[in-house]
Amino acid sequence: MNAPTRPIFFDALRRNKSTAIAATVALGIVLAALPFLIGSHLGNSWLRILDFALLYIMLALGLNIVVGFAGLLDLGYIAFYAVGAYLYALLASPHFGLHLPVWLIIPAGAALSGIFGVLLGAPTLRLRGDYLAIVTLGFGEIVRIFLNNLNAPINITNGPQGISGIDPIRLGGVTLAKPIDFLGITVPSLHAYYYLFLALALLIVFITIRLENSRIGRAWVAIREDEIAAKACGIDTRNIKLLAFAMGASFGGVAGGLFAGFQAFVSPESFSLMESVMVLCMVVLGGMGNIPGVILGGVLLTLLPEIFRHGAGPVQQAIFGKVLLDPEALRMLLFGLALIVVMLYRPAGLWPSTTRRREFRGDAA
Amino acid sequence: MSIRPLLEARAIAKYFGGVKALHDVSLTIAEGEIYGLIGPNGAGKTTFFNVLTGLYRPDGGELIFAGDKLQASAPHKAARRGIARTFQNIRLFGNMSAMENVMVGRHVRTRAGVLGAVLHNRKTVAEEAAIRRRAEELLHYVDIADRADDLAKHLSYGDQRRLEIARALATDPKLLALDEPAAGMNGAETGELRLLIEGIRKDGVTVLLIEHDVKLVMGLCDHVAVLDYGQKICEDVPAVVQKDPRVIEAYLGGELA
Numbered sequence A: 001m002n003a004p005t006r007p008i009f010f011d012a013l014r015r016n017k018s019t020a021i022a023a024t025v026a027l028g029i030v031l032a033a034l035p036f037l038i039g040s041h042l043g044n045s046w047l048r049i050l051d052f053a054l055l056y057i058m059l060a061l062g063l064n065i066v067v068g069f070a071g072l073l074d075l076g077y078i079a080f081y082a083v084g085a086y087l088y089a090l091l092a093s094p095h096f097g098l099h100l101p102v103w104l105i106i107p108a109g110a111a112l113s114g115i116f117g118v119l120l121g122a123p124t125l126r127l128r129g130d131y132l133a134i135v136t137l138g139f140g141e142i143v144r145i146f147l148n149n150l151n152a153p154i155n156i157t158n159g160p161q162g163i164s165g166i167d168p169i170r171l172g173g174v175t176l177a178k179p180i181d182f183l184g185i186t187v188p189s190l191h192a193y194y195y196l197f198l199a200l201a202l203l204i205v206f207i208t209i210r211l212e213n214s215r216i217g218r219a220w221v222a223i224r225e226d227e228i229a230a231k232a233c234g235i236d237t238r239n240i241k242l243l244a245f246a247m248g249a250s251f252g253g254v255a256g257g258l259f260a261g262f263q264a265f266v267s268p269e270s271f272s273l274m275e276s277v278m279v280l281c282m283v284v285l286g287g288m289g290n291i292p293g294v295i296l297g298g299v300l301l302t303l304l305p306e307i308f309r310h311g312a313g314p315v316q317q318a319i320f321g322k323v324l325l326d327p328e329a330l331r332m333l334l335f336g337l338a339l340i341v342v343m344l345y346r347p348a349g350l351w352p353s354t355t356r357r358r359e360f361r362g363d364a365a
Numbered sequence B: 001m002s003i004r005p006l007l008e009a010r011a012i013a014k015y016f017g018g019v020k021a022l023h024d025v026s027l028t029i030a031e032g033e034i035y036g037l038i039g040p041n042g043a044g045k046t047t048f049f050n051v052l053t054g055l056y057r058p059d060g061g062e063l064i065f066a067g068d069k070l071q072a073s074a075p076h077k078a079a080r081r082g083i084a085r086t087f088q089n090i091r092l093f094g095n096m097s098a099m100e101n102v103m104v105g106r107h108v109r110t111r112a113g114v115l116g117a118v119l120h121n122r123k124t125v126a127e128e129a130a131i132r133r134r135a136e137e138l139l140h141y142v143d144i145a146d147r148a149d150d151l152a153k154h155l156s157y158g159d160q161r162r163l164e165i166a167r168a169l170a171t172d173p174k175l176l177a178l179d180e181p182a183a184g185m186n187g188a189e190t191g192e193l194r195l196l197i198e199g200i201r202k203d204g205v206t207v208l209l210i211e212h213d214v215k216l217v218m219g220l221c222d223h224v225a226v227l228d229y230g231q232k233i234c235e236d237v238p239a240v241v242q243k244d245p246r247v248i249e250a251y252l253g254g255e256l257a
């Protein structure tokens, strides 16, 4: 019996071209209209959350290459986000008086993060599982501590105060920080950032899909499945692992640069271990190794905590007449609960690849 | 029938603490033959494979393959040079399909990098199609084409052994090293395996075979070497090896112990 390796849904799309085109157009319209819908119904704070969801999707897709494809548990991934963000902050802010253009800084951030990825990868090549997790965790913390302390003797990072007044992202002389007139439509700043982030997230999705279905992607998964057999098949596991670290890190670097331009402020606080854990949760909860699952994980884990935060106060007010539990504490409690429930009932993630789904059901397809 | 030697092992040694897993093992495998490596449990057969394929660094000796020295402890380079293997305890990529397992085997003979993969330039697309074609061919060759889309770990035991052989063949080896391919197979399956190995040899691949099934080894191999406690005690054509008193002693001793 031949079981499909692709979800039925995508198979149907592939077979029926016109359905595929219709679905793509519909998705395009929804994605294009989304910021206007959210902006007018829910307000700017939710628009910001939407923009952040896109950044987290980029991060989750980057970490997915390392953890999901190559099977290397990385608990310090947020360091690459930090590298991208600080590079932008240093090269485009009053701090050093430099104001380099975005099209230069973002690729440079991707490259520098990629190099950091190799720096992390090289000494950890022989490590797996728990040991790798501990070393990468240390790496993430070291980067954050450096950012915190590199303000003396020479002030490079401005220490715990962080760097503020960062240039907003400008594209072709147009700043995204102010409303833009586009063909007679006024596009507010948060919308403009949304479109930029969406474009880059789609680019990263595209790159990831292409890599997954390539010789390189298969080599990553082979290493995850059995490193010794992969070596015996002629895979230079050292280089291929370093490539996974570099690729994953470079996505993080891009997201970091965008984050710095968007926030106009960076400080070491944004790059704590908790953030690494959060991105890892997105990957695992969504469906490790499966691109749609990872995207879903990114969206849900950005939105859910905010929904809990915004909802917890009013709901308690309505039921008990007063706020019994601090919404902030409740948020983490519910979040942890949600994770446990998902892992209990859907151990392969919310949207696992068909392969993984079969793996966890254990049926002989 | 000493044609060109494909592999020459010279005084290979491998020690694990006090255990002499291999000690002064020299053997010569001619191009195009099926060469058997037998011996009681723990004799060092698998260890020899691990040294040959670069998974272990030998503590002494050297390997000459196709006229050039093999670099120690570099498995992917051994594969590139043309040495492929299967494992005694099957090591497939369990959560990849049978097809993908074989496609991974093509890794070492293909070149596409990140840029090619992302841009899908004409060369990469052609290469990817060729990988797929070759993998399909090999699945047919080992007769499991109907399981192409199944996860490797869901295949039957015999099919997994076949898939491992297909994956190894995908690397275009000159020497195929099989570690107990008939283990756990019934008589009919062993018969099919024998045909498969003969076919592989006919297609120009030299075969190095570790096997406990004496009938299979004696019927299939041109030459046989016997290891015992890490030492080679005999190397000759099967008919001679079978009658060698040291070999009989080693096997009987092993059985009585």
Ligand SMILES: Nc1ncnc2c1ncn2[C@@H]1O[C@H](COP(=O)(O)OP(=O)(O)OP(=O)(O)O)[C@@H](O)[C@H]1O
Pocket (backbone or CB within 6 Å): B016, B019, B020, B021, B039, B040, B041, B042, B043, B044, B045, B046, B047, B048, B088
């Ligand atoms: N990685 C290792 N560490 C320590 N000792 C090892 C290791 N690998 C093998 N040995 C020892 O080396 C000796 C040879 O083992 P090997 O696996 O090569 O035997 P074998 O001939 O393949 O036996 P079998 O027929 O049971 O597969 C044994 O005594 C084994 O315990």
Ligand SMILES: [Mg+2]
Pocket (backbone or CB within 6 Å): B045, B046, B047, B088
């Ligand atoms: Mg063995």
